[in-house]
Amino acid sequence: MKKDNPFNLTFGKVPKKYISRYENMEDIVSTFTADNPVAQTYLIEGVRGSGKTVLMTGAAVEIGKEQNWVVIDLNASNDLLHDMALRLYDACANIPKLKESGFNISLGGVGIGVGGSKIERDDVSIIVEYLDHFKKKDIRLLITIDEVLPNANLRRFASQFQIFLRKDYQVFLIMTGLYENIFDIQNDPSLTFLLRSPKINLEPLSIRQIINEYRNVFGIDTEDAKQLAYITDGYAFAFQALGLLMWEYRDSLEMEEILQKLDDLLDDFVYKKIWSGLTPKEKEIVRAIGGGDPTKTSLVCEKAGCTASTFTKYKDRLEVKGILENPAYGYVRLKLPRFYQVVKDYQM
Numbered sequence: 001m002k003k004d005n006p007f008n009l010t011f012g013k014v015p016k017k018y019i020s021r022y023e024n025m026e027d028i029v030s031t032f033t034a035d036n037p038v039a040q041t042y043l044i045e046g047v048r049g050s051g052k053t054v055l056m057t058g059a060a061v062e063i064g065k066e067q068n069w070v071v072i073d074l075n076a077s078n079d080l081l082h083d084m085a086l087r088l089y090d091a092c093a094n095i096p097k098l099k100e101s102g103f104n105i106s107l108g109g110v111g112i113g114v115g116g117s118k119i120e121r122d123d124v125s126i127i128v129e130y131l132d133h134f135k136k137k138d139i140r141l142l143i144t145i146d147e148v149l150p151n152a153n154l155r156r157f158a159s160q161f162q163i164f165l166r167k168d169y170q171v172f173l174i175m176t177g178l179y180e181n182i183f184d185i186q187n188d189p190s191l192t193f194l195l196r197s198p199k200i201n202l203e204p205l206s207i208r209q210i211i212n213e214y215r216n217v218f219g220i221d222t223e224d225a226k227q228l229a230y231i232t233d234g235y236a237f238a239f240q241a242l243g244l245l246m247w248e249y250r251d252s253l254e255m256e257e258i259l260q261k262l263d264d265l266l267d268d269f270v271y272k273k274i275w276s277g278l279t280p281k282e283k284e285i286v287r288a289i290g291g292g293d294p295t296k297t298s299l300v301c302e303k304a305g306c307t308a309s310t311f312t313k314y315k316d317r318l319e320v321k322g323i324l325e326n327p328a329y330g331y332v333r334l335k336l337p338r339f340y341q342v343v344k345d346y347q348m
Contacts, residue, residue, distance in 0.1 A: 005244055006247070043185075055202070204233060233335070291334065292340075
């Protein structure tokens with residue numbers, strides 16, 4: 001019987017084989033579970049496919065193992081406060097500490113009965129009712145929101161969350177988002193408390209750890225594992241995608257054919273979306289940089305038809321988006337593996 005492929009491309013699902021970000025995980029878990037937490041919010045930012053959701057999920061699972069914690073996941077596309085009220089109902093339905101007289105909230109999220117009387121309440125009132133009970137029972141609440149957007153929905157939620165903090169409720173929040181979205185959220189005048197929130201900027205995975213994983217999974221020598229690891233450039237999605245393809249095709253296809261399939265996966269799952277979020281000038285600069293070794297910034301300026309000052313502006317934007325990096329003074333390179341090979345034929 002053929003063994004199951006240990007690699008997985010499902011976003012947010014923790015694969016059987018993945019590189020754990022132990023330090024980042026420990027930062028979140030130890031901060032939130034401390035007797036006197038120094039922070040009650042964490043922001044995780046990174047490019048698509050960098051492992052933001054996996055890190056958040058892992059931290060939530062670890063915290064959920066602790067006693068007296070309730071963990072709920074909110075959908076960023078829903079009304080967040082209403083979603084929070086509903087998720088609290090679902091999560092708390094079977095908590096013995098809350099099964100007591102005079103505490104009964106309707107599933108619809110609008111009616112609440114206290115001591116037998118019924119009063120219509122909005123979502124915030126219902127949430128506060130839960131948080132009051134949590135405080136009495138020494139229960140902490142962790143909320144996770146994946147891929148947040150800087151919109152009115154988040155502003156309403158975050159403003160209310162800030163009020164919860166002022167009232168000393170033991171409520172905690174982890175949010176993930178793209179670099180540019182987290183930047184906009186932290187610099188929103190109405191959400192200044194998030195500017196002080198600890199932030200994890202996901203860096204590439206450890207090449208050494210990738211080498212070890214590939215070597216152990218495929219039973220290959222260190223040099224061959226190293227060649228595979230270098231292809232991924234430490235990009236979490238590429239680590240999973242290349243591993244999945246090697247598991248399926250290493251005995252039937254040539255390496256060049258596997259790389260073509262890798263490009264197809266990168267294209268379908270992440271790079272097409274990343275490319276669509278770039279401005280025409282940013283796309284032009286990406287093509288001017290090209291693939292392979294670092295390129296002189298002067299040559300990129302010449303190819304892209306921009307001045308040094310103009311290039312610096314766009315370079316900074318592409319760095320913030322996790323697409324470009326400066327490996328040495330006066331040089332730039334594309335940070336994402338095989339990005340140029342995939343996008344070079346895209347329409348501008």
